[in-house]
Amino acid sequence: MRNPVLQVRDLEVSFRVDTGSIFRHDYHRIRAVDGVSFDVYPAETLGIVGESGCGKSTLARALLGLKRAHGGKILWLGEDLVAASEEKMRRKRREIQLIFQDPQGSLDPRMTIGDIVAEPLRVFYPSMSRLQVRERVTGILKLVGLRPDQVNRYPHEFSGGQCQRVGIARALVVNPRLVVCDEPVSALDVSIQAQIVNLLKDLQKKLQLSLIFIAHDLSIVRHVSDRILVMYMGKVMELADRSSIYRRPKHPYTRALIESVPIPDPVRERARARRSLKGDMPSPLDPPSGCVFRTRCPFATELCAREVPELETLDDGHRVACHHHRELPPPPEPGEASEPDARESAEP
């Protein structure tokens, strides 16, 4: 395999939460991202899934330096970004761009579409002539499926899907190598979701982009990703190829996530045994000892409370952080396993 563009090693990002009263100064640190490691290869898509609050968005922001990491390394083409100065980090953002969850909110309501898309160009290429900027903007708008004569429109005149296309155009206008998509479709209608996801895949192929695709919806991540990383409470639970994750999920949490995806067939949907996750994620202020998932895990034992499971690499490159992944019973539905196969054969 080729060299990775991005290597993340033991990344730690924490927030300060003041817990003191006016008489006593005191605070806690919440580890939103806790020892996360992964690689991203050229022109591949890494999907990141997890519940709300598991640290996905914080991870995305840390990769761009919008939230500074407190430990670990982010190696971008071999260069460490955690230690980089603010100014250097700013310049690196030409190569790493971000697409936001809220399509309308991420566009300045007082700027025209043309100005919004041109902004990264003006920032990184201040000497570029107006004509060149206009040509580039026109080109990129066409690429994302918007009409160039819409440059003078304002964001509120567009639908959510169109706004997200503008957001994509803005991210791609400076030719980045990696685009971090932070739940780019979760605010959109289901019919529009497919359009945007397919647009991203198309563009990835055309421009040889690497994508980090963050979502809480497994079915979308399955559709776009080459490899999938499952996060829970700031930690990596499982990291493997898409087919491997869906056919042989090793971690109980991954299994629960896969089981929670509804099957678009009422008969099968009703027939299958659902073991939805019990309870909520524990408070990050007071994380459980040992394995963070043990409080909701049906297979938890005394060992899980005592020791933190290592992220173990299996023979086929599948990585999982669970003490008992070898002893788990096989996933219940045979119907579930066949579905990803059909999908994969349809896609090159």
Place this chain on the structure above:
Amino acid sequence: MNETTRDAFDQALDSREVRGRSLYVDAWHRLLRNKAAVAALVILTIMIALVVFGPMLVDWDHEIPDWDNYSTPPSLETGHLFGTDALGRDLFARTMIGGRISLLVGLVATLVSLLIGVTWGAFAGYVGGRVDNVMMRIVDAVYAMPFMFFVILLMVVFGRNIFLIFVAIGAINWLDMARIVRGQTLSLKNKDFVEAARACGATEWQIIRRHIVPNLLGVVIVYVTLTIPQVILVESFLSFLGLGVQEPLTSWGALVNEGAQEMEVAPWSLLFPASFLAVTLFAFNFLGDGLRDALDPKDRQ
């Protein structure tokens, strides 16, 4: 639609004018479509032309009395278009001269409060944290100072001077402006589009200039149009106390005050300055409303 017509259609679309327009050009066009705002703009232009050139048009001076006509009603025969006051001074000339002072105070003092207030508030709000805390406590402290005491102190130390009035009023009014701007900035800086700009590599300065300031404009402009009338009224109050402009110089506020005292015997001496003042304040309010709407693209029809 077959392929060739579709291509032709696409080409026609592509060749259409795609030059970008700025927010301000856009806003100007929108302002011109607002009838009330255009009327206000016309009235204000006429008003400014009048107070600048008006005194040159009449034979009478604002400070020299016409010894033959004390307190006469408006008439073409005597040449006193607005009549004369109790001392026989031409009221037209006095209204125009008073307008100069009132408009100047209104504009300059507002400009002072705008500059200090926006800079102070935006900086405090954007930087946040301890800096914000200290800066806003300073605002609170100044706010607690009695305004009249402050003005009298200035007068005593620096002597009586019309520019001191500008400074004094501006120095008090920026406090409100700073608070409003700080609140707005605080909410703006946490918006997604500001983070998006940062993710696009924009520097802090570029973010302030391109995203924070344009989004502040709407609120600031409304507040400015409220401040101008307020400042004009404060000036007239100061003049009434003998701390503002001094005779024979005058202002609309001072003229209204004099006129009010003679209202029963010489109603014209109240009517003319008061209607000039009222019309101007109205025009500022309408213009402010129009500007706010024009600067908000969402109101575009």
